[in-house]
Amino acid sequence: MTWDAASLLLGLTQTALALAIAPLLLGVAKRVKARLGYRTGAPLLQPYRDLAKWWRKTPVESEASSAVTAWAPAAVVAAIVTATLLVPLVGERPLLGGSGDFLVVVGLLAGARFLMALLALDAGSAFGGMGSSREVAIAALVEPALLLALAVAAVAVGSTDLAVIAGAGVARGLAWLTPSLLLGAAAFALAAVAETGHEPFDNPDTHLELTMVHEGMLLEASGPRLAMLAYAAQLRLVVVASLFAAAFFPFGMTVALTPLSVAVALAAAVAKLLAAAVALALLDAGLAKLRILALPGLLGFASTLAVIGLAARLWLPA
Amino acid sequence: MDLTAAAACLPPAIAALLALALVAAVLPAGTRARSVSYGAAAAASAVMVALSLAVLAGAAPVAFSWGAVLGFSLIDVRIDSLGAVFVLMLGLVGTVASVYAIGYAPHPDASGAHDAPVRWADPVLAAYPVFLGSMFLVFGAADLVAFLIAWEAMAVASAALVVGGRPTPGQARAGYLYLVLTHLATGALVVAFAVAAAAGGTALDGLPAVARSMSGPTRDLLFVLLAVGFATKAGAVPLHVWLPRAHPVAPSPVSALMSGVMVKAGIYGLVRFVLVGLGPGPEWWGMVVLAIGTVSAVLGVLYALMEHDLKRLLAYSTIENVGIVLIGVGTAMLAQAAGLPSLATLALAAALLHALNHAAIKGLLFMAAGSIAQAAGTRDLNRLGGLWRGMPVTALAFGVGAAAMAGVPLLGGFAGEWLTFQALLGVAASGGVSAEVRSVLLLAAGGLALAAALALATFVKATGTGFLALPRSQPAALAREPARAMVWATAALAGVCVAMGLAAAPIAGVLAGAAGPLLGVLGGAEPAGLVLGGPGGAGYGPLAVAVVLGVVFAVVGLAGRRGRSVRRVPTWTCGISPEPSFEYTATGYAKLLRLYFGPVLRPQREVEVELHPGTPFPRAVRYRGGARHLIDERLYVPLHRAAVAAAQLARRIQNGSLQLYLAYTVIALVVLLLVARP
Numbered sequence: 003m004t005w006d007a008a009s010l011l012l013g014l015t016q017t018a019l020a021l022a023i024a025p026l027l028l029g030v031a032k033r034v035k036a037r038l039g040y041r042t043g044a045p046l047l048q049p050y051r052d053l054a055k056w057w058r059k060t061p062v063e064s065e066a067s068s069a070v071t072a073w074a075p076a077a078v079v080a081a082i083v084t085a086t087l088l089v090p091l092v093g094e095r096p097l098l099g100g101s102g103d104f105l106v107v108v109g110l111l112a113g114a115r116f117l118m119a120l121l122a123l124d125a126g127s128a129f130g131g132m133g134s135s136r137e138v139a140i141a142a143l144v145e146p147a148l149l150l151a152l153a154v155a156a157v158a159v160g161s162t163d164l165a166v167i168a169g170a171g172v173a174r175g176l177a178w179l180t181p182s183l184l185l186g187a188a189a190f191a192l193a194a195v196a197e198t199g200h201e202p203f204d205n206p207d208t209h210l211e212l213t214m215v216h217e218g219m220l221l222e223a224s225g226p227r228l229a230m231l232a233y234a235a236q237l238r239l240v241v242v243a244s245l246f247a248a249a250f251f252p253f254g255m256t257v258a259l260t261p262l263s264v265a266v267a268l269a270a271a272v273a274k275l276l277a278a279a280v281a282l283a284l285l286d287a288g289l290a291k292l293r294i295l296a297l298p299g300l301l302g303f304a305s306t307l308a309v310i311g312l313a314a315r316l317w318l319p320a
Numbered sequence: 321m322d323l324t325a326a327a328a329c330l331p332p333a334i335a336a337l338l339a340l341a342l343v344a345a346v347l348p349a350g351t352r353a354r355s356v357s358y359g360a361a362a363a364a365s366a367v368m369v370a371l372s373l374a375v376l377a378g379a380a381p382v383a384f385s386w387g388a389v390l391g392f393s394l395i396d397v398r399i400d401s402l403g404a405v406f407v408l409m410l411g412l413v414g415t416v417a418s419v420y421a422i423g424y425a426p427h428p429d430a431s432g433a434h435d436a437p438v439r440w441a442d443p444v445l446a447a448y449p450v451f452l453g454s455m456f457l458v459f460g461a462a463d464l465v466a467f468l469i470a471w472e473a474m475a476v477a478s479a480a481l482v483v484g485g486r487p488t489p490g491q492a493r494a495g496y497l498y499l500v501l502t503h504l505a506t507g508a509l510v511v512a513f514a515v516a517a518a519a520g521g522t523a524l525d526g527l528p529a530v531a532r533s534m535s536g537p538t539r540d541l542l543f544v545l546l547a548v549g550f551a552t553k554a555g556a557v558p559l560h561v562w563l564p565r566a567h568p569v570a571p572s573p574v575s576a577l578m579s580g581v582m583v584k585a586g587i588y589g590l591v592r593f594v595l596v597g598l599g600p601g602p603e604w605w606g607m608v609v610l611a612i613g614t615v616s617a618v619l620g621v622l623y624a625l626m627e628h629d630l631k632r633l634l635a636y637s638t639i640e641n642v643g644i645v646l647i648g649v650g651t652a653m654l655a656q657a658a659g660l661p662s663l664a665t666l667a668l669a670a671a672l673l674h675a676l677n678h679a680a681i682k683g684l685l686f687m688a689a690g691s692i693a694q695a696a697g698t699r700d701l702n703r704l705g706g707l708w709r710g711m712p713v714t715a716l717a718f719g720v721g722a723a724a725m726a727g728v729p730l731l732g733g734f735a736g737e738w739l740t741f742q743a744l745l746g747v748a749a750s751g752g753v754s755a756e757v758r759s760v761l762l763l764a765a766g767g768l769a770l771a772a773a774l775a776l777a778t779f780v781k782a783t784g785t786g787f788l789a790l791p792r793s794q795p796a797a798l799a800r801e802p803a804r805a806m807v808w809a810t811a812a813l814a815g816v817c818v819a820m821g822l823a824a825a826p827i828a829g830v831l832a833g834a835a836g837p838l839l840g841v842l843g844g845a846e847p848a849g850l851v852l853g854g855p856g857g858a859g860y861g862p863l864a865v866a867v868v869l870g871v872v873f874a875v876v877g878l879a880g881r882r883g884r885s886v887r888r889v890p891t892w893t894c895g896i897s898p899e900p901s902f903e904y905t906a907t908g909y910a911k912l913l914r915l916y917f918g919p920v921l922r923p924q925r926e927v928e929v930e931l932h933p934g935t936p937f938p939r940a941v942r943y944r945g946g947a948r949h950l951i952d953e954r955l956y957v958p959l960h961r962a963a964v965a966a967a968q969l970a971r972r973i974q975n976g977s978l979q980l981y982l983a984y985t986v987i988a989l990v991v992l993l994l995v996a997r998p
Contacts (some may be wrong), residue, residue, distance in 0.1 A: 060884060064891040066790050066898065068708045068715075072886070076877030084869045098868060101851065102859035105738050106729055110865075112776055113728040119780040123904065125891045126705075126789030131904025134784065138777035139912035143871025145773035150766050153745060157762075160749040162742065222891065226880035237799065298916045316748075316758045 008259045013097040015264075020086045020244065024236035025049035027279040034283035035207075051227045052167035064125035071124045074117040075223065075230035081117070082237045087108040089244045092267045093256050094168040103162040104152045107245060108145065111197070114234065115141055133218020136294065137175065140196055140203060140215065147193035150308035154186030155249040157315055164248050172219035173254035178252075185311030188251035192304035194242045197283030199235070200282045202292040202300070213291055236250065243278035247271075325381075327374035330367050331384035331397055334456065337364035341449035352997075354445075358421045361449050362386045365414030368407050368456060375404035375829055383462065384499055398462035401834035402596070405672050406459040406581075406588045410680035413580040416813045417573040420687050421448070423803030424482070424573055424694070451477035451577065451682030458585050463512045464522040471509065471585070475502040478582060481574045482566045493564040494903055501562040505552035510590075512545035516597075527597035539598055543605050546593050547612075554586025554642045556821065557616040558951045561641060564623070568631035568699075572690020575631060579638040580683035584675050587645050591668065595653055596838045603753075607654035607760050613646030614767035619951075621774040625781070626947040628860045628906040630689045630699040633782055634682065637725060640771055641678040641733075644740060647764050651743045654761070656839055658752040663855070667743035669832040674736025681724045681732060684813040688718040691806050692786070694797035701782065701906035706791035710800045713807050714741050717814035722779035724817055727772040730866050732817055735852060736950045737772055741765060742854030749855070772914070781909045790900040822862050825852045914947060921947040 029046040085107045087098035122134035156162045156264025159170045171178040196203040201215040254270025256263040337360045346359035381400040457470035483495035520530035555563035567575050618638030627633035648671025655664035691714045693699045708715040724731035748761040791797035801807050851861040891898045914923045925945040932939045
């Protein structure tokens with residue numbers, strides 16, 4: 003794959019945007035939630051300050067912990083940053099495009115989860131085990147739903163490559179949104195809420211041991227390690243939202259490299275990410291957490307939607 | 321000397337080294353003789369690696385035959401590119417497992433170990449080189465009879481190794497079940513081969529021509545017989561019941577070979593005799609294999625998740641991975657039947673890649689598990705924990721293997737699953753197959769995704785509860801690295817696993833080159849580049865991803881550590897001092913998924929509370945729980961009952977009375993005379 007200066011610059015811009023905007027999305031989501039709860043809420047840039055604060059602190063670790071506690075956070079960040087480099091956002095060609103499709107992206111998210119789940123067990127605390135065992139159990143139902151939903155888009159173009167999928171979506175315009183693709187989009191949206199840890203699957207604000215999933219895994223992390231894991235969670239939202247946008251709603255993405263189209267594409271990308279953050283905040287504010295034993299029903303529903311989407315493509319005339 | 325001529329010298333070398341291993345094993349037991357035996361076995365396996373690499377690098381197929389009896393050769397070997405792939409698995413795992421076995425000798429203070437290393441010293445160990453040699457002959461057999469002889473030798477040698485010299489009741493039962501099922505499988509193969517031989521000779525090469533001349537129903541019958549025979553050896557559901565019983569009780573190097581290589585003999589058989597031998601068949605053949613693969617993948621990993629015996633967990637995980645390989649084989653069959661040779665090649669390459677990676681990874685995991693069992697005296701995850709302190713190298717090696725089995729990218733397991741997924745979607749998206757087939761393919765894709773996600777939970781559980789946090793028992797706290805040969809062998813195989821994951825693209829290219837000619841794709845082999853390719857321009861380049869990930873990891877990790885001291889304090893447990901009993905156990909860790917998959921797993925729990933007499937305060941609480949194995953209960957228990965009932969019926973006419981038997985003879989004679997009257 004060859005790069006010219008313009009598309010390389012676009013790739014770099016897109017990566018910089020994704021990496022920089024991640025904490026802002028959390029700030030926006032928290033502000034929306036606060037306003038819906040009749041509170042003023044923290045400043046929009048608070049997540050950046052939190053990260054900087056944690057980064058400066060001395061890490062405290064458990065006497066029971068191993069090298070996993072020391073090194074897994076950096077590996078988690080690395081996995082999710084790498085995933086960011088594989089997903090189209092502003093333009094259809096991400097920096098690492100060609101070296102991985104959506105299976106690799108989902109795989110990298112799973113790899114990060116593998117390390118996080120181990121990290122949570124490392125200190126020997128019951129809370130960590132609780133968060134870890136819940137996380138892997140829910141993920142076992144989320145991942146198939148995500149992959150089946152993305153398979154709807156893949157079967158539509160005959161490729162799992164995200165650039166090919168997004169390019170086809172942009173080229174076909176609204177004709178891209180066939181009924182089967184919309185079913186896939188619905189399935190993905192449902193699974194994405196679980197993947198990013200929001201209501202009704204998980205409450206990102208709680209430290210109450212009875213309800214927490216993702217936060218339970220972070221309890222023993224501190225200092226720069228906490229900063230890394232918190233940033234990784236913020237970036238995971240960016241990856242999942244751009245995955246959704248690339249596969250099901252690529253409109254606005256630039257194909258030509260004219261200044262105007264790039265500007266439009268940048269604006270569209272930011273708008274899509276902010277919309278995702280606001281939507282998740284609305285869910286958090288409006289929904290109660292579902293009983294953990296009721297989650298398979300909802301996630302099974304997501305997988306079923308994706309299967310119906312696939313069946314619609316296979317059995318009905320296109 | 322060119323490659324082909326050099327390769328031709330290798331089979332005699334393998335034979336000589338294995339003979340040396342055999343002789344050394346039957347010598348009066350002494351540590352020296354045993355080391356020579358395993359050393360020779362390791363050397364023989366290393367020669368197998370060289371042989372397979374030579375064939376894969378383009379040497380002509382290597383042929384070797386010896387011992388002509390009644391017109392058949394006892395040993396009739398012809399290693400072509402397909403055989404070479406499997407010989408490579410055997411050689412790789414065999415080399416490492418044999419070196420490991422040098423250290424895995426009797427251990428004076430391991431008498432309490434469940435892994436029974438003491439029995440490892442028995443003369444039955446002569447079966448070890450026989451086991452290696454028979455697997456080599458299975459992958460190389462050029463003739464149906466030679467194949468059957470090698471197949472049977474492999475079954476008997478492995479059964480001897482499972483049972484050992486002085487078996488415990490558990491080992492004896494496992495070995496018995498294994499022998500019964502493996503002979504059921506061999507029986508099916510004997511019938512199938514007899515049908516094929518009656519139709520036109522016993523040469524393996526002639527099989528496609530023979531199959532083409534057969535009628536449809538005969539081919540269907542052959543397919544069913546071959547599928548039953550080979551699926552049993554592969555451990556595919558519902559013929560898997562022997563596997564989780566036999567693999568864990570064998571000595572760990574043998575477990576590594578059985579799970580890593582021997583189950584692949586079933587895969588080899590399916591590819592060699594069905595995909596290549598019978599050739600394109602009706603759609604339902606592929607759909608059956610695909611369905612068996614999907615069910616094996618999901619059920620295997622679910623049962624693995626429920627296990628807290630480390631080696632049984634690994635054995636169930638083998639069933640899962642055999643399922644994934646079968647998904648690839650089934651897809652290849654469907655693509656071949658639909659006339660899509662390049663997609664068939666892709667699917668077969670996916671199956672071979674996953675089989676190869678699984679051989680290395682599962683070998684690694686079984687060897688690490690054996691080290692743990694020897695060092696800690698138990699394989700029960702609920703009694704382990706904190707092993708990274710005493711066994712850092714084994715812990716790291718196990719972690720690599722666990723991540724690879726969990727489908728973490730960059731490692732081998734992911735590459736095979738990636739390619740299998742590509743093949744599934746590729747065939748499903750192509751116009752060449754019916755809507756029914758496409759539906760089955762997509763359901764298999766869903767099953768594959770589910771299995772991969774559950775494997776992550778399984779291996780986080782195994783690694784986290786086995787190696788991290790505080791040890792849950794005294795032996796676990798005292799466990800140290802075992803003999804050097806074991807540690808080195810395990811670590812070396814971990815390195816090989818990492819390298820194979822990063823080099824997945826060129827390896828897959830070579831495998832596609834080996835698979836293509838078998839399916840009639842000539843010269844269409846994928847160029848062995850650095851990116852794995854799927855249909856529609858999809859690619860996965862492990863090296864590029866690894867470089868980026870590595871750089872980010874190094875930068876972030878080092879920046880986060882620079883100039884900082886770390887404070888180490890006890891874990892906060894609400895004011896009391898932390899105890900291992902606060903940690904999640906392996907059983908507890910899997911509880912949520914046990915409930916989520918309740919309809920399949922039928923979880924049971926039994927809580928027994930013993931009170932202090934006269935008070936409401938509990939003195940002891942005992943918990944028993946677990947999953948029920950539906951196939952065991954619904955299929956094999958009724959079968960067993962039916963067999964016993966049938967035997968009871970037969971006993972009425974078979975009561976041992978001589979007079980009665982004489983009467984039967986007379987009656988039979990009279991009937992015969994009446995019926996056979998001219």
